[in-house]
Amino acid sequence: MSTYPLLSLAIWIPIVSGLLVLATGSDRNAPLARMLALLGAIAAFLVTLPLWTGFDAANGGMQFVELKSWIPRFNVNYHLGVDGISMLFVVLNAFITIIVVAAGWEVIQEKVAQYNAAFLIMSGLMNGIFTSLDGVLFYVYFEASLIPLYLIIGVWGGPRRVYAAFKFFLYTLFGSLLFLLALMYLFIQSNGSFSILEWHQLPIALGAQIWLFLAFLIAFAVKVPMWPVHTWLPDAHVEAPTGGSIVLAAIALKLGAYGFLRFSLPIAPDASHELSGLVVALSLIAVVYIGFVALVQTDMKKLVAYSSIAHMGFVTLGFFMFSAMGIEGALVQMVSHGFVSGAMFFCIGVMYDRVHSRQIADYGGVVNTMPKFAALFMLFSMANAGLPATSGFVGEFMVILGAVKFNFWVAFAAASSMIIGAAYTLWMYKRVIFGDVANHHVAELTDINKREFAILGALALCTLWMGVYPQPFTEVMHASVNDLLRHVAISKIQ
Amino acid sequence: MFDNFLVPDFLPAAPELFLAVMAMVILLVDLTVKDSRRTLTFALTQLTLLGCAVIQLMTSTGDVVYTFSNMFVDDLMADLLKLFLYMTVIVVLFYSRAYLLDREVMNKGEYYVLALFATLGMMVMISANHFVTIYLGLELLSLSMYALVAMNRDSVASTEAAMKYFVLGALASGLLLYGMSMIYGATGTLEITGLAERLYGGGANKTVLAFGLVFMVSGLAFKLGVVPFHMWIPDVYHGAPTSVTLFIGSAPKLAAFAIVMRLLVNGMISLAQDWQVMLVILSVLSMAIGNLAAIAQTNLKRMLAYSAISHMGFMLLGITTGVVGGDARFALNAYSSAMFYVLAYVVMTTGTFGMILLMARAGFEAENLDDYKGLNKRSPWFAGIMLMMMFSMAGIPFFVGFFAKFSVLQAVVAAGYMWLAIVAVLFSLIGAFYYLRVVKLMYFDPPVDTSPLTAGMDMRILISANGLAVALLGIFPQMLMSLCAYALLRSL
Numbered sequence: 001m002s003t004y005p006l007l008s009l010a011i012w013i014p015i016v017s018g019l020l021v022l023a024t025g026s027d028r029n030a031p032l033a034r035m036l037a038l039l040g041a042i043a044a045f046l047v048t049l050p051l052w053t054g055f056d057a058a059n060g061g062m063q064f065v066e067l068k069s070w071i072p073r074f075n076v077n078y079h080l081g082v083d084g085i086s087m088l089f090v091v092l093n094a095f096i097t098i099i100v101v102a103a104g105w106e107v108i109q110e111k112v113a114q115y116n117a118a119f120l121i122m123s124g125l126m127n128g129i130f131t132s133l134d135g136v137l138f139y140v141y142f143e144a145s146l147i148p149l150y151l152i153i154g155v156w157g158g159p160r161r162v163y164a165a166f167k168f169f170l171y172t173l174f175g176s177l178l179f180l181l182a183l184m185y186l187f188i189q190s191n192g193s194f195s196i197l198e199w200h201q202l203p204i205a206l207g208a209q210i211w212l213f214l215a216f217l218i219a220f221a222v223k224v225p226m227w228p229v230h231t232w233l234p235d236a237h238v239e240a241p242t243g244g245s246i247v248l249a250a251i252a253l254k255l256g257a258y259g260f261l262r263f264s265l266p267i268a269p270d271a272s273h274e275l276s277g278l279v280v281a282l283s284l285i286a287v288v289y290i291g292f293v294a295l296v297q298t299d300m301k302k303l304v305a306y307s308s309i310a311h312m313g314f315v316t317l318g319f320f321m322f323s324a325m326g327i328e329g330a331l332v333q334m335v336s337h338g339f340v341s342g343a344m345f346f347c348i349g350v351m352y353d354r355v356h357s358r359q360i361a362d363y364g365g366v367v368n369t370m371p372k373f374a375a376l377f378m379l380f381s382m383a384n385a386g387l388p389a390t391s392g393f394v395g396e397f398m399v400i401l402g403a404v405k406f407n408f409w410v411a412f413a414a415a416s417s418m419i420i421g422a423a424y425t426l427w428m429y430k431r432v433i434f435g436d437v438a439n440h441h442v443a444e445l446t447d448i449n450k451r452e453f454a455i456l457g458a459l460a461l462c463t464l465w466m467g468v469y470p471q472p473f474t475e476v477m478h479a480s481v482n483d484l485l486r487h488v489a490i491s492k493i494q
Numbered sequence: 495m496f497d498n499f500l501v502p503d504f505l506p507a508a509p510e511l512f513l514a515v516m517a518m519v520i521l522l523v524d525l526t527v528k529d530s531r532r533t534l535t536f537a538l539t540q541l542t543l544l545g546c547a548v549i550q551l552m553t554s555t556g557d558v559v560y561t562f563s564n565m566f567v568d569d570l571m572a573d574l575l576k577l578f579l580y581m582t583v584i585v586v587l588f589y590s591r592a593y594l595l596d597r598e599v600m601n602k603g604e605y606y607v608l609a610l611f612a613t614l615g616m617m618v619m620i621s622a623n624h625f626v627t628i629y630l631g632l633e634l635l636s637l638s639m640y641a642l643v644a645m646n647r648d649s650v651a652s653t654e655a656a657m658k659y660f661v662l663g664a665l666a667s668g669l670l671l672y673g674m675s676m677i678y679g680a681t682g683t684l685e686i687t688g689l690a691e692r693l694y695g696g697g698a699n700k701t702v703l704a705f706g707l708v709f710m711v712s713g714l715a716f717k718l719g720v721v722p723f724h725m726w727i728p729d730v731y732h733g734a735p736t737s738v739t740l741f742i743g744s745a746p747k748l749a750a751f752a753i754v755m756r757l758l759v760n761g762m763i764s765l766a767q768d769w770q771v772m773l774v775i776l777s778v779l780s781m782a783i784g785n786l787a788a789i790a791q792t793n794l795k796r797m798l799a800y801s802a803i804s805h806m807g808f809m810l811l812g813i814t815t816g817v818v819g820g821d822a823r824f825a826l827n828a829y830s831s832a833m834f835y836v837l838a839y840v841v842m843t844t845g846t847f848g849m850i851l852l853m854a855r856a857g858f859e860a861e862n863l864d865d866y867k868g869l870n871k872r873s874p875w876f877a878g879i880m881l882m883m884m885f886s887m888a889g890i891p892f893f894v895g896f897f898a899k900f901s902v903l904q905a906v907v908a909a910g911y912m913w914l915a916i917v918a919v920l921f922s923l924i925g926a927f928y929y930l931r932v933v934k935l936m937y938f939d940p941p942v943d944t945s946p947l948t949a950g951m952d953m954r955i956l957i958s959a960n961g962l963a964v965a966l967l968g969i970f971p972q973m974l975m976s977l978c979a980y981a982l983l984r985s986l
Contacts, residue, residue, distance in 0.1 A: 177919035
């Protein structure tokens, strides 16, 4: 165990380096801003590695805990810690931040410092969300992270960026305001504590649990996003710059799912059991219906955005099976989706930078001019479709396995998505990559450069590693997931 | 002949006396000032306010001290509010300086003297323990303000605003006075502490008391600017010269909060069940109308006027939750969160209007929303400061506005009014839209006007400090929060 406040470093290194990047000012210093941002992102990633290597997999409780008083007036503490559920996301987040900074290296030429700073600050805030053990601290990070993403979409986004930015902000703010009231209710019920871990032990009547659960559900369902409050996501994704889409898909969507495990299940276990049918139904709709919606998209980014919603449906489905297999599968799916969707959006970004179109119809025969790219894109498409030996398979398989024990027909519906997923992903791949060279834009394409190859290569390695040997990822989860399940099995009604 | 005359203890009122004397001295000194920039007047005014702060700190005992036959009270709440008041007025005058220099017609000695008299009025309101003292302070403030609004006498809009302000203000004073007279009729006392005792003892005529209370709450609502007594706010904010709008929008909120505390909480806490219901209605209406109407505005000053209405509504929520079913154990929590809200709001609103003054230059007011288009291209630093102000007003962390909303909301939830809390957050969601729109204009849109900002270095530093205060108070809100709680604990 390290004596350094690793979690604080993981939060504040990106934020402080973001502010430093901001201080480089105008675009004359753009190279310096990029360099600083990359260094900051790498430093932040390096400090998160000891979290994984030094993690005690046998311990299901919180590790690397930091506890300081923050606002004694309301008994709010600066309380950080990670368990097997949250640790991987901190590492993933730090990793994706490097990818994002690298992804915008040549593409972003305007307001470079602000662009990179927004991503770094966002990354720090999201680490804060994953590691907070205090309700107010969590909420503060949760809501503050809206600001950078709002600016990223609005400043560097596509033609309808203003609409998308507002929709994103107001939608998520709506969810989180009710969540804030739920936190305050718990504060009163627990006689003045904002400690999430204490709330886990707090007995609550069923009626109150149901209200709390619904407040949590609205907040997190918007963030995940679950059907029917998902409509902000395709807009946000389509209009966001490539880096914004990567962060949104790879990390920001995980915040909502993570919230279910940290708040909904342990604080309102009886309501979770009571209302699990609702969540399972919404998840299945996301998996099947949104899968079909993805099938008919003509815009590549929109297609991947809908596929993200479908994949996140698997995650929420896995959570509400109340089995170790389901929850671990969902967690694996979340990490895997971080790599795969990030890579998919990056691939689309690569083509967009060259052709300035996201329409499937504007492409065709890309393999002829970009063979290296086509090969890597193939890998990620397969992973997105859930092909064995890629990371996409492991999580989906575990969730379906968990679902079979839960209810055969649920498992059946979930499994059908493997086919739909393969259909929309591979059909898009076929139309974009294969065939004859469709037009002169495609004919003029140049294959990926070293920077792009490095990014895609790194993501490809992660995808394959997780697909072939998921052990290092799953072993850290076991103890925490089992603790959670034991806790959820005990009624809190008194 | 003077047998019954006791020399009162002047010490608790020392800052007021000092300010009154200095205001008159400055008025005389200004006659000899030839300099059209009025640098001497300005400097003396600022030194006077600084002197008040020093005297306040030196004479504060921390106890509740009554003087002038119990007409005047000095307690920690008064000390804290007054210190904040001096600071606000000092900052306000600094912000206004360049604006006034660009507009010779307003840069008169009277401007500074009126500002000082208004400040004196607010100090008297904050320390009043008697209906007459409250009225005295209120009128001193209001009359100075009417004149300040009309300072730019050639402007039709300003004159119209001053007229509206005067007529409606006089009406409000009338309502307040009428309420006071009825309560006097019912209880036979004008003194606030005495009133509390009489009401506690019971026996007052309930009908007269109820009428008096309604009139008094209406008068207070006028002064706070909450719906349905808010009509003057948008017109006055819009029509007044921006430097005066800044003044009206900031410091008087502190005084208004103080008289609400003095009259309703100190004086009529036994009637809390009655006035709380009225405040709930006022508060919900203000949040609704304020936030909805702000969306439709294209003028930033007018938008901020509606935003002020909604903020005052939100602040009232804190005051409505002090007594629950005859149980006053939440009182301290509730009132101190309302006080924190007011202080936080004053910091934010001062900075926001300060930005309008910073953007303004000779012959250009920078009060339309479109004037802020592309500010991020023109000056990333000040766009960033304005961004912080806007997100803070919308109640997004890590800014002080979030903790202001947070503390009031937790008081509401603690008192068991969950529905009220839900209404409040839904309206703040609506409110977030128009603050976001300002950020959108600054960041997402290309600039229309590309001329660089002309503000001087002192202004730039002060605005930056104000912006950082909004952020720092948001990251470390504990000190100010506990200060409010402590001051009220020692005063109630």
